[in-house]
Amino acid sequence: HRGESIMVAPWPEVPESWVDPEVEATGDRLVAVVRAIRSLRADLGVPPGTRVPAVLRAPAELHPTLGALRPYIAALARSDPLTVEDLAAARPAGTAGLLADGVEVLLPVAPADRDRIRARLAQELARVSAELQRVEGRLRSADFQARAPQPVVEAETARREALRERSRVLEGHLAALQG
Structure with a gap:
């Protein structure tokens, strides 16, 4: 290789013609x-x-x-x-x-698999619900809010939202597989 090192070369710029939304x-x-x-x-x-x-x-x-x-x-x-x-x-x-x-x-x-899958989804939903209750309890704690660093509180808040979404998804699967 001859010329300037890639280590010190400027980052390449993307031509507008390459961008297609x-x-x-x-x-x-x-x-x-x-x-x-x-x-x-x-x-x-x-x-x-x-x-x-x-x-x-x-x-x-x-x-x-x-x-x-x-x-x-x-x-x-x-x-x-x-x-x-x-x-x-x-x-x-x-x-x-x-x-x-x-x-x-x-x-x-398949109808033959529905009961097995519903049982597994219900078990997963119970696990997620228990974890969600634990996280919500922690976030409701004034002591936790006062003592925990802001990034930790934000991480727990994001975790709560992810658990809520997972719970909604599992409930949707269970509802779809009823009957």
Whole structure:
């Protein structure tokens, strides 16, 4: 290598022509949908190597984008078949779902597995609820608020919000699998 060292060279600047907000939004949607499918798989106890059918319900204007992303989503989330349906269509019975960047992601649950999955989700919900009560109690404590450094209080507040969100997700899964 000849010339100035990369260690002291200025950081490269990105030309405006390289920035495409539409492509970035499509990439963000891909990541959100794959993350939602993987999260559902984990919540439902689906082994990582197992291919599962998935349904993406979205407004009609997103169908072309989701159609173009279908092979990538299917490969990254190990989903087969992967279908795209209109959001206005009735939600299939016996499915668990999450919302990801305007797309409802659904995974079917076999009737034979529903009781086992409901029991596991109820156990996880009980664990999350107990942890949430502990964190909320800590945050309600005037002694904790007075003595703890601000970053610790902020971390506990963020933890409380994450636990609340996890609780809502688990309750949604349980409600979807009733009956």
